[in-house]
Amino acid sequence: MSVQFSDKTAIVTGSGNGIGAAIAHRLAAAGASVMLADNNEESAHAVCAEITAAGGRAAASKVDIRIPEEVQAMIDYSREMFGPANILINNAGLGSQKHFLETPLATLHQMLEVNVVGTFLCAQAAAHDMIEMGGGRIVNFSSHSGLLGSSGRAAYAAAKGGIIAMTRAMAVDLALYNITVNAVAPVTCPHE
Numbered sequence: 434m435s436v437q438f439s440d441k442t443a444i445v446t447g448s449g450n451g452i453g454a455a456i457a458h459r460l461a462a463a464g465a466s467v468m469l470a471d472n473n474e475e476s477a478h479a480v481c482a483e484i485t486a487a488g489g490r491a492a493a494s495k496v497d498i499r500i501p502e503e504v505q506a507m508i509d510y511s512r513e514m515f516g517p518a519n520i521l522i523n524n525a526g527l528g529s530q531k532h533f534l535e536t537p538l539a540t541l542h543q544m545l546e547v548n549v550v551g552t553f554l555c556a557q558a559a560a561h562d563m564i565e566m567g568g569g570r571i572v573n574f575s576s577h578s579g580l581l582g583s584s585g586r587a588a589y590a591a592a593k594g595g596i597i598a599m600t601r602a603m604a605v606d607l608a609l610y611n612i613t614v615n616a617v618a619p620v621t622c623p624h625e
């Protein structure tokens with residue numbers, strides 16, 4: 434079954450690379466207008482150019498998802514370009530791999546800031562637009578490390594497990610507004 438998104442606007446964070454870039458391509462190919470949101474401006478623009486060259490609708494925005502003002506500016510730019518977003522793919526994230534006993538506190542803070550705070554800020558800003566639109570879809574990116582024990586992942590697992598718990602609570606709060614919130618937990622591929 435092919436799902437069409439021609440009347441939809443999707444924001445994909447972390448879409449300058451990896452899974453986010455692949456999702457952005459698929460959504461654009463299905464007809465969505467896609468906002469590529471990444472703190473790597475060059476790579477976001479490169480993916481944007483690929484999508485538009487293939488006939489899709491896309492724009493790129495440099496954003497550090499840890500910073501509320503930058504997140505709001507990205508949401509505002511997306512609205513200006515394509516109208517309020519119906520879909521948020523909260524994919525941007527950062528990993529760490531270090532034995533628990535050697536993990537600096539700064540690494541834990543960094544994991545929580547990018548993965549949890551960033552996911553929170555993007556979802557909250559996007560949800561306000563979705564409420565105005567009468568509903569929307571939010572997909573948060575966790576990891577199998579948020580579900581299962583794995584070596585060297587204490588800081589990352591804390592953040593990705595936090596995303597799962599936060600997703601459940603967000604889903605309850607936002608159900609009232611016809612916004613579904615789900616999390617996906619990819620299994621680590623060799624180069625993660």
Ligand SMILES: NC(=O)c1ccc[n+]([C@@H]2O[C@H](COP(=O)([O-])OP(=O)(O)OC[C@H]3O[C@@H](n4cnc5c(N)ncnc54)[C@H](O)[C@@H]3O)[C@@H](O)[C@H]2O)c1
Nearest residue numbers: 447449450451452472497498525526574576619621622625
């Ligand atoms: N690839 C895997 O095997 C795997 C497994 C489990 C979970 N995940 C999760 O899936 C998501 C995507 O993974 P990936 O492998 O494609 O990642 P990736 O490292 O290839 O891409 C992540 C993107 O996020 C962007 N980014 C990082 N910090 C940011 C910030 N503060 N603000 C804005 N953008 C930022 C990067 O610039 C990059 O373009 C991540 O949340 C990751 O934790 C991936």
